[in-house]
Amino acid sequence: xxxxxxxxxxxxxxxxxxxxxxxxxxxxxxxxxxxxxxxxxxxxxxxxxxxxxxxxxxxxxxxxxxxxxxxxxxxxxxxxxxxxxxxxxxxxxxxxxxxxxxxxxxxxxxxxxxxxxxxxxxxxxxxxxxx
Amino acid sequence: xxxxxxxxxxxxxxxxxxxxxxxxxxxxxxxxxxxxxxxxxxxxxxxxxxxxxxxxxxxxxxxxxxxxxxxxxxxxxxxxxxxxxxxxxxxxxxxxxxxxxxxxxxxxxxxxxxxxxxxxxxxxxxxxxxxxxxxxxxxxxxxxxxxxxxxxxxxxxxxxxxxxxxxxxxxxxxxxxxxxxxxxxxxxxxxxxxxxxxxxxxxxxxxxxxxxxxxxxxxxxxxxxxxxxxxxxxxxxxxxxxxxxxxxxxxxxxxxxxxxxxxxxxxxxxxxxxxxxxxxxxxxxxxxxxxxxxxxxxxxxxxxxxxxxxxxxxxxxxxxxxxxxxxxxxxxxxxxxxxxxxxxxxxxxxxxxxxxxxxxxxxxxxxxxxxxxxxxxxxxxxxxxxxxxxx
Numbered sequence: 001x002x003x004x005x006x007x008x009x010x011x012x013x014x015x016x017x018x019x020x021x022x023x024x025x026x027x028x029x030x031x032x033x034x035x036x037x038x039x040x041x042x043x044x045x046x047x048x049x050x051x052x053x054x055x056x057x058x059x060x061x062x063x064x065x066x067x068x069x070x071x072x073x074x075x076x077x078x079x080x081x082x083x084x085x086x087x088x089x090x091x092x093x094x095x096x097x098x099x100x101x102x103x104x105x106x107x108x109x110x111x112x113x114x115x116x117x118x119x120x121x122x123x124x125x126x127x128x129x130x131x
Numbered sequence: 132x133x134x135x136x137x138x139x140x141x142x143x144x145x146x147x148x149x150x151x152x153x154x155x156x157x158x159x160x161x162x163x164x165x166x167x168x169x170x171x172x173x174x175x176x177x178x179x180x181x182x183x184x185x186x187x188x189x190x191x192x193x194x195x196x197x198x199x200x201x202x203x204x205x206x207x208x209x210x211x212x213x214x215x216x217x218x219x220x221x222x223x224x225x226x227x228x229x230x231x232x233x234x235x236x237x238x239x240x241x242x243x244x245x246x247x248x249x250x251x252x253x254x255x256x257x258x259x260x261x262x263x264x265x266x267x268x269x270x271x272x273x274x275x276x277x278x279x280x281x282x283x284x285x286x287x288x289x290x291x292x293x294x295x296x297x298x299x300x301x302x303x304x305x306x307x308x309x310x311x312x313x314x315x316x317x318x319x320x321x322x323x324x325x326x327x328x329x330x331x332x333x334x335x336x337x338x339x340x341x342x343x344x345x346x347x348x349x350x351x352x353x354x355x356x357x358x359x360x361x362x363x364x365x366x367x368x369x370x371x372x373x374x375x376x377x378x379x380x381x382x383x384x385x386x387x388x389x390x391x392x393x394x395x396x397x398x399x400x401x402x403x404x405x406x407x408x409x410x411x412x413x414x415x416x417x418x419x420x421x422x423x424x425x426x427x428x429x430x431x432x433x434x435x436x437x438x439x440x441x442x443x444x445x446x447x448x449x450x451x452x453x454x455x456x457x458x459x460x461x462x463x464x465x466x467x468x469x470x471x472x473x474x475x476x477x478x479x480x481x482x483x484x485x486x487x488x489x490x491x492x493x494x495x496x497x498x499x500x501x502x503x504x505x506x507x508x509x510x511x512x513x514x515x516x517x518x519x520x521x522x
Binding site for chain 1: 440442444445448449513515516517518
């Protein structure tokens with residue numbers, strides 16, 4: 001079972017923040033007329049949608065198929081990144097989210113799919129802005 | 132501590148609450164004003180403990196329709212399985228070293244068999260059909276002259292599927308192979324008549340039938356050639372088969388639980404059948420949902436379902452405050468799909484999405500209705516969140 005220690009005793013595998021983000025993913029869904037990046041790897045599927053105005057991310061939405069940590073991380077990213085510079089997307093790292101959400105090390109591969117998706121989104125946004 | 136006020140417990144296949152009458156019976160053997168003495172002591176108090184234990188043995192024997200002297204007390208089904216499998220294999224080593232079991236058995240059975248493989252025994256691991264049932268012809272084909280032990284569980288702990296232990300036992304008898312049955316999920320829940328069943332060894336436990344944890348028993352048929360070698364030594368209790376001070380209060384608890392089960396087994400089955408049918412009727416139209424097992428041939432206290440394109444760990448969290456079991460037989464390092472469901476031919480994804488609902492005496496129709504709503508809503512939520520899979 002997830003959250004079972006070496007003695008076979010259970011423990012809560014999710015932090016309070018993960019539980020809250022999973023329970024109410026306010027940025028779950030799609031954005032029409034927005035840039036979109038989709039990545040599938042490690043048994044995880046993530047799609048990100050971004051609306052950018054004058055170099056600022058004004059809207060973000062996500063769709064995700066994965067474990068609760070993946071969904072919570074995607075929600076946390078969207079919530080924190082609205083209002084930031086679109087160029088920051090290219091530099092995004094999941095290390096901060098891994099720490100703040102207490103993601104188990106064995107799930108790092110899944111969470112890195114989010115990093116790939118965000119950077120891919122950054123590239124798409126940059127390409128769109130050049131045209 | 133976790134707040135239990137909002138929990139809806141649907142994991143009775145994992146464990147059950149101890150019946151209040153059982154608690155009362157046990158308490159009388161634990162406190163200073165009760166009979167807490169060591170049953171191995173020869174004084175009057177010790178002899179009184181022996182009487183309590185004998186009474187409890189009679190209660191369990193009555194439930195199983197056997198005699199008290201065929202029962203050996205253990206710490207639970209896992210120990211009973213180990214004593215039966217390792218003990219019988221060692222005892223009959225000279226007769227042959229071929230053993231047969233199924234891939235869908237509980238770990239308490241598969242692990243002792245794997246251990247015997249390491250120690251030079253040969254094990255044939257039988258596959259089930261897609262519903263989890265053993266085809267008797269598959270077993271017949273696996274039988275050999277040197278087959279000395281067959282172990283097949285009565286009710287599967289994950290799917291609830293009921294094996295035909297009458298036919299399996301008869302075939303074992305024809306081939307002079309001992310037949311062990313892990314009845315952890317059926318003792319006290321389904322009628323078991325050991326006087327009529329061709330079963331040589333049967334493992335039972337108390338805590339899955341409203342008795343305490345930490346007590347089980349192994350039935351050893353009183354027939355020529357049926358015996359096990361002990362795995363523990365010291366003290367000589369229980370004819371040296373399983374030494375150690377007998378936990379009188381645990382045994383009395385098991386006896387009381389057996390007595391209650393015997394008095395209401397048909398009522399319990401009717402209650403569980405109604406709950407299981409209500410649950411399935413409430414979710415069967417969810418797109419992509421499928422039963423793991425065969426409802427027509429299953430213990431009604433268990434309903435195991437998988438659903439297409441849903442991530443199991445997220446579904447489990449979405450179902451809270453339901454307490455249910457997942458289809459993952461995993462540890463803290465990984466979440467691997469259930470080997471039982473994989474053996475039934477389920478894909479990794481489908482096995483990983485499995486949820487086992489198991490019902491008990493305290494379960495109400497209202498509990499089931501909440502479970503239906505949470506299951507449907509959880510799947511809707513996760514499907515809304517999921518991106519469309521690339522073609």
